[in-house]
Amino acid sequence: DTEVTQTPKHLVMGMTNKKSLKCEQHMGHRAMYWYKQKAKKPPELMFVYSYEKLSINESVPSRFSPECPNSSLLNLHLHALQPEDSALYLCASSHTGTSNYYEQYFGPGTRLTVT
């Protein structure tokens, strides 16, 4: 199984809502990532988890809260978002180790719209 799954595929939320994005992989990867991608732009790294511990936070606003409950699951909790947070949110995973981190497997993404 070489698939990263993300749910939901689409999400529309108001600025006062709380919602969560979910990501799952069963490839035995111990590193997982959240990226944000705006239209016609490259992905921007948000968070990296390595062995279920947060290892990189790219100065992301606190209205985004990541969680890695186990080695297969990665969540992104959303609260009080702004319209400019509307984007495609991509999850990725990889093996750990110096070069392995960069061979990342991406999910199809969650298209988020904040109204």
Added chain:
Amino acid sequence: AQSVTQPDIHITVSEGASLELRCNYSYGATPYLFWYVQSPGQGLQLLLKYFSGDTLVQGIKGFEAEFKRSQSSFNLRKPSVHWSDAAEYFCAVAGTNFGNEKLTFGTGTRLTIIP
């Protein structure tokens, strides 16, 4: 800090013609280099990677890339494109320092295939 430049925003190629997408990087040492492809509405897929050794690397879907240190380039090539190759292509660079698990993506090149 590492960076990568993709000079071509959009390229149009006839089906069956050859393709070359340009990528230039900036990094103080020999970097890790990658090409990822993103089909519309999808996540990214790794096409090929360069870590060290042979400067001509083969990837999936008939793609290859050549690392040229003197030109700081890692151009992607395919001898004959297929309509299914239409997508966004991202070159990416990573540092070789352990603990820096961060891919830096270029701005992408959109490939259009005409019959």
